């Protein structure tokens with residue numbers, strides 16, 4: 001078999017893709033996993049993982065490393081930090097091109113590209129990333145000792161991180177677009193009873209401004225359309241996640257209205273031989289455990305599909 | 310010490326020596342946090358490709374890391390890691406917070 005011919009190519013090396021790789025390579029199915037970023041996916045973005053059964057509290061980095069080593073120990077090839085530049089999923093033999101020049105073929109594909117934090121996409125957001133704007137409270141919280149900050153969002157992450165940031169900041173203002181929060185009741189109560197936290201509801205952030213660092217945020221009240229400017233030292237953005245399926249737009253694989261991959265009960269997409277797993281799917285609960293379960297089922301179905309051919 | 314496969318800068322003296330003896334240097338100063346790990350990972354891959362550049366990391370919380378923390382080029386930085394690029398001992402570019410493989414590669418291509 002030529003070196004660029006595989007039985008299955010897994011796209012994405014988060015928990016779903018790594019699990020798929022563990023199962024398929026252990027079944028002696030020649031497997032390649034490719035990832036545009038770091039092996040581990042969103043696990044790398046997680047400081048502490050306390051709800052992965054069988055593993056006492058660990059870091060995302062450690063869990064990712066263990067999964068990667070497991071996959072490699074069964075003979076799985078993994079390429080990280082590459083650019084996915086083309087895919088051809090129709091037909092019996094599928095192909096994937098990386099970095100515009102290296103083409104790999106396989107009998108089956110497992111799409112496991114996961115998701116990413118949503119950006120606000122307002123002026124100034126890119127410019128002040130790392131200069132006052134952050135997406136990780138645990139990483140950057142201590143730069144905001146005794147500073148005044150805003151937290152944007154209304155889900156569990158926003159409210160929990162706002163509470164965590166009061167350890168450093170002197171004042172935390174939560175800005176949210178609705179008149180109620182989507183977060184669990186206990187997270188809302190925790191935030192409401194914290195004396196350092198105040199709320200600006202039914203409002204959108206329109207722009208971040210400043211010189212070399214973030215200095216001000218412009219806020220629009222959605223009910224009155226009134227625009228106000230607030231002086232701040234930092235802004236933490238937690239406005240949800242979106243699936244990494246941009247590459248599949250205008251391709252043959254069926255997506256739902258939110259750009260999530262639709263699969264049947266065998267985790268096969270609308271294209272024969274192309275399976276999908278993890279946060280990239282249209283599904284309700286996005287956790288490492290569910291990604292691992294999806295990866296298992298997708299791999300077992302892909303193995304059966306390959307062996308049937 | 311950071312758990313990476315990069316070479317580590319562990320003191321101010323070593324830092325000065327590295328800058329004195331090498332034309333092209335990149336040092337990523339951070340912790341083992343979510344925004345830092347992807348940068349080390351990309352650097353480990355790029356190190357194989359760019360043999361004309363010396364790749365290092367440095368732990369943000371050791372006292373000697375003031376050599377990076379207090380650089381004028383890092384003023385206003387509030388996101389880990391601080392990644393600094395040096396040519397002949399002088400800072401040519403510095404970035405704050407997470408950068409992906411392509412972004413780092415673009416700077417290496419441009420500066421070195």
Ligand SMILES: Cc1cc2nc3c(=O)[nH]c(=O)nc-3n(C[C@H](O)[C@H](O)[C@H](O)COP(=O)(O)OP(=O)(O)OC[C@H]3O[C@@H](n4cnc5c(N)ncnc54)[C@H](O)[C@@H]3O)c2cc1C
Nearest residue numbers: 012014015016036037041042113114115278279286287288
């Ligand atoms: C801050 C944070 C904390 C969390 N905490 C927990 C927790 O405590 N417990 C828990 O169970 N879950 C937690 N989660 C959720 C959990 O991390 C995800 O549900 C899980 O990682 C999803 O796995 P995945 O493999 O589907 O996708 P991901 O982990 O997102 O991995 C997808 C991979 O695909 C790659 N990729 C994307 N696009 C492409 C492309 N076009 N080509 C090639 N590769 C591509 C990405 O680089 C990434 O490495 C947390 C998430 C975050 C962000």
